[in-house]
Amino acid sequence: MEFRIPFGTWIESGLDWIENNLSWLFDGLGSLYEGLYDAFNWIFAGPPALLVIAVIAVGALFARGWKFAVGTALGLLFVVGVDQWDNAMSSLALVIVSAFFALLVGLPLGIWAARNQHVSNVVKPVMDFLQTMPAFVYLIPAIGLFGIGVAPGIFATILFAIAPAVRLTELGIRGVDKEVVEAGQAFGAAPGRILRQIQLPLAMPSIMAGVNQVIMLSLSMVVIAGMVGAGGLGGDVTKSLSALNTALGVEAGVSVVILAIILDRFTGAFGMKRGLHLVRKLRGSASNGNGASDAAKQPA
Amino acid sequence: MSDSIALRAEGLYKVFGKHADQAVSRLEEGASRDELGAGTTAAVIDASFEVQRGEIFVVMGLSGSGKSTLIRMLNGLHDVTAGTVEIGGDLITDIPAKKLRDIRRKRVSMVFQHFALLPHRTVLDNVAYGLEIQGMPKTERDAKAREVTGIVGLAGWEEKLPSQLSGGMQQRVGLARALAADTDVLLMDEAFSALDPLIRREMQEQLLELQATLGKTIIFITHDLNEAMFLGDRIAVMRDGRIVQIGSPEDILTDPANEYVEQFVADVDRTRVLTAESVMRKPRASVHPAAGPHVALKIMRDEQLSAVYVTKRDRTLIGWVTDRDALDLVRQGVTSLETIIRDNHGAVAKDTSLADLFIPVVEAQLPLAVIDERGRLVGVVPRVTLLSALGGEPETEASPRPDPLPTEVVDEALEAAVETGTIDAKEVQ
Numbered sequence: 227m228e229f230r231i232p233f234g235t236w237i238e239s240g241l242d243w244i245e246n247n248l249s250w251l252f253d254g255l256g257s258l259y260e261g262l263y264d265a266f267n268w269i270f271a272g273p274p275a276l277l278v279i280a281v282i283a284v285g286a287l288f289a290r291g292w293k294f295a296v297g298t299a300l301g302l303l304f305v306v307g308v309d310q311w312d313n314a315m316s317s318l319a320l321v322i323v324s325a326f327f328a329l330l331v332g333l334p335l336g337i338w339a340a341r342n343q344h345v346s347n348v349v350k351p352v353m354d355f356l357q358t359m360p361a362f363v364y365l366i367p368a369i370g371l372f373g374i375g376v377a378p379g380i381f382a383t384i385l386f387a388i389a390p391a392v393r394l395t396e397l398g399i400r401g402v403d404k405e406v407v408e409a410g411q412a413f414g415a416a417p418g419r420i421l422r423q424i425q426l427p428l429a430m431p432s433i434m435a436g437v438n439q440v441i442m443l444s445l446s447m448v449v450i451a452g453m454v455g456a457g458g459l460g461g462d463v464t465k466s467l468s469a470l471n472t473a474l475g476v477e478a479g480v481s482v483v484i485l486a487i488i489l490d491r492f493t494g495a496f497g498m499k500r501g502l503h504l505v506r507k508l509r510g511s512a513s514n515g516n517g518a519s520d521a522a523k524q525p526a
Numbered sequence: 527m528s529d530s531i532a533l534r535a536e537g538l539y540k541v542f543g544k545h546a547d548q549a550v551s552r553l554e555e556g557a558s559r560d561e562l563g564a565g566t567t568a569a570v571i572d573a574s575f576e577v578q579r580g581e582i583f584v585v586m587g588l589s590g591s592g593k594s595t596l597i598r599m600l601n602g603l604h605d606v607t608a609g610t611v612e613i614g615g616d617l618i619t620d621i622p623a624k625k626l627r628d629i630r631r632k633r634v635s636m637v638f639q640h641f642a643l644l645p646h647r648t649v650l651d652n653v654a655y656g657l658e659i660q661g662m663p664k665t666e667r668d669a670k671a672r673e674v675t676g677i678v679g680l681a682g683w684e685e686k687l688p689s690q691l692s693g694g695m696q697q698r699v700g701l702a703r704a705l706a707a708d709t710d711v712l713l714m715d716e717a718f719s720a721l722d723p724l725i726r727r728e729m730q731e732q733l734l735e736l737q738a739t740l741g742k743t744i745i746f747i748t749h750d751l752n753e754a755m756f757l758g759d760r761i762a763v764m765r766d767g768r769i770v771q772i773g774s775p776e777d778i779l780t781d782p783a784n785e786y787v788e789q790f791v792a793d794v795d796r797t798r799v800l801t802a803e804s805v806m807r808k809p810r811a812s813v814h815p816a817a818g819p820h821v822a823l824k825i826m827r828d829e830q831l832s833a834v835y836v837t838k839r840d841r842t843l844i845g846w847v848t849d850r851d852a853l854d855l856v857r858q859g860v861t862s863l864e865t866i867i868r869d870n871h872g873a874v875a876k877d878t879s880l881a882d883l884f885i886p887v888v889e890a891q892l893p894l895a896v897i898d899e900r901g902r903l904v905g906v907v908p909r910v911t912l913l914s915a916l917g918g919e920p921e922t923e924a925s926p927r928p929d930p931l932p933t934e935v936v937d938e939a940l941e942a943a944v945e946t947g948t949i950d951a952k953e954v955q
Contacts, residue, residue: 409642413656414631427646
């Protein structure tokens with residue numbers, strides 16, 4: 227039984243090399259993550275909780291209506307009630323920063339993969355790898371690269387959450403009606419213009435579903451990232467796990483669920499085109515509502 | 527010569543799959559499409575044709591015959607594997623992408639089978655799309671788009687989204703978008719195939735109306751032979767990637783190049799394709815107005831006619847006279863025909879379709895007169911000719927129906943029968 231592939235050792239020495247030679251890059255990334263995290267955390271956790279809740283509820287009112295607004299307000303008040311507000315807001319900041327970077331890399335990569343078969347062939351297995359690798363495993367090298375704290379949590383979250391952004395963007399663009407793209411070409415539009423005016427708008431439902439998935443995966447990973455000292459709700463979940471503290475675990479856990487539902491409905495609203503509907507309504511184009519009845523009339 | 531030709535395709539090949547160039551040389555040596563082997567598909571094989579300016583050129587074939595691939599090579603949506611395409615004298619094959627886009631903007635636009643409208647833009651913005659790409663300022667292009675939207679009959683619908691329109695109206699938007707771009711050449715890929723039959727007919731008629739005023743060069747793809755026959759000035763029939771016949775609708779119908787085309791045209795509604803001109807016969811006789819009733823009567827007797835058309839020296843049709851009227855004049859000793867010429871001749875123009883001939887033929891007292899655009903008698907359509915044209919072989923002469931027996935002969939025979947007691951006398955009464 228002498229045969230053994232020292233795969234783990236290879237990767238480890240590879241990471242060691244990166245740590246030694248690219249530390250400037252990861253130091254820079256780490257500071258960037260932390261800076262952004264602090265900024266968002268300051269926005270959400272700085273002002274009084276009730277003020278933040280009111281602002282979020284107004285946002286919910288515009289996105290989906292009064293039921294969602296009331297639900298959001300009640301849910302967040304519950305979070306305050308179980309004394310998880312600061313944790314929840316720091317988790318929210320983590321999610322926003324991670325999702326932002328995941329989308330910043332994932333969306334362009336998805337677009338590129340949709341337009342280039344070779345890129346797609348490479349990106350696909352990489353995404354399979356990132357998505358199926360047990361989430362904890364990312365944390366180990368992340369600590370090595372960034373040390374303990376928020377930065378490794380964000381880094382691991384980005385890796386874990388990026389796949390749907392890439393996949394659903396590529397899928398959405400590839401799924402755009404071929405004839406419509408041909409129409410753009412036939413009238414002499416340049417590729418960039420076709421992307422901007424035809425492919426992206428028509429792929430938007432799929433892309434927004436990707437955004438939604440990225441945010442949800444970020445949230446689930448952010449909890450796991452509590453293990454490496456990223457704090458937030460994840461920190462309390464980890465703490466309750468080691469102390470077998472059911473009460474704390476349930477309170478932190480339910481807060482995660484509430485945050486998850488609110489985030490999902492917010493982003494889902496845009497995926498369902500309600501966001502676009504809202505934008506149009508705000509622009510004041512009143513012709514939208516009576517369209518169906520007009521369509522029945524034939525022109526003379 | 528090149529001035530009158532809007533688009534020329536020469537030796538076009540499109541082969542999908544590996545070893546496309548090899549496949550082309552094998553096809554050139556006479557290999558058939560099936561011999562190419564798996565993974566290599568020849569969609570278009572050696573297609574050559576010229577389209578005249580202002581012409582509606584229809585490419586017709588069943589699905590899989592390569593017609594959609596062919597039309598996409600005409601504006602470079604598909605690269606050609608071999609061959610050349612010229613639009614207005616400019617080569618569009620193997621040119622840089624930027625130059626090709628420029629030609630697409632200004633020279634050739636396209637209407638799609640499933641409309642291919644931008645669903646998130648209003649009707650007006652869709653119509654203005656080509657102009658927007660051309661770089662026209664917003665106010666200017668909106669004004670033009672509004673005008674074209676009106677031309678296709680969609681005034682008042684400018685601010686709707688395509689999803690709020692019926693299929694026929696959506697395709698009008700597609701047509702307006704192509705017309706607004708103001709290109710010489712218009713490619714229409716199965717443009718009306720997705721519409722239901724009544725709307726399709728309406729759109730075909732509207733296209734012909736528009737074409738009469740705009741005079742675009744239109745290349746129209748269809749799998750519907752009736753549509754091809756109705757719209758096309760000339761038709762190219764495609765089968766298995768090859769063009770098997772190019773000709774006018776009547777050529778295709780009356781002189782199919784091979785059995786395939788013949789089978790294809792078997793189902794065509796001939797009454798809509800064939801015209802009076804294609805089935806008419808030479809008029810057997812006509813009379814000059816200055817000729818007297820004697821001459822007219824003599825002609826009718828010689829030709830065994832009961833009436834005859836009256837034409838001037840340049841064959842302009844004036845009317846017709848009957849043998850009974852002429853006989854009266856002869857008996858009265860009148861020497862001029864003028865008084866008995868009837869002008870309700872009911873003549874039809876020579877491009878009238880057969881479908882519109884039936885009623886006039888029934889109403890006419892003598893074989894229906896066919897006149898040209900200057901009112902001259904160019905032929906007649908007897909009832910039998912019209913019927914035999916429907917059968918598909920207009921050349922065959924109908925066998926003459928014998929005249930009824932003279933009454934005296936019949937009476938004599940019947941009286942004889944009564945006398946011999948074969949039948950009862952009452953039956954004869």
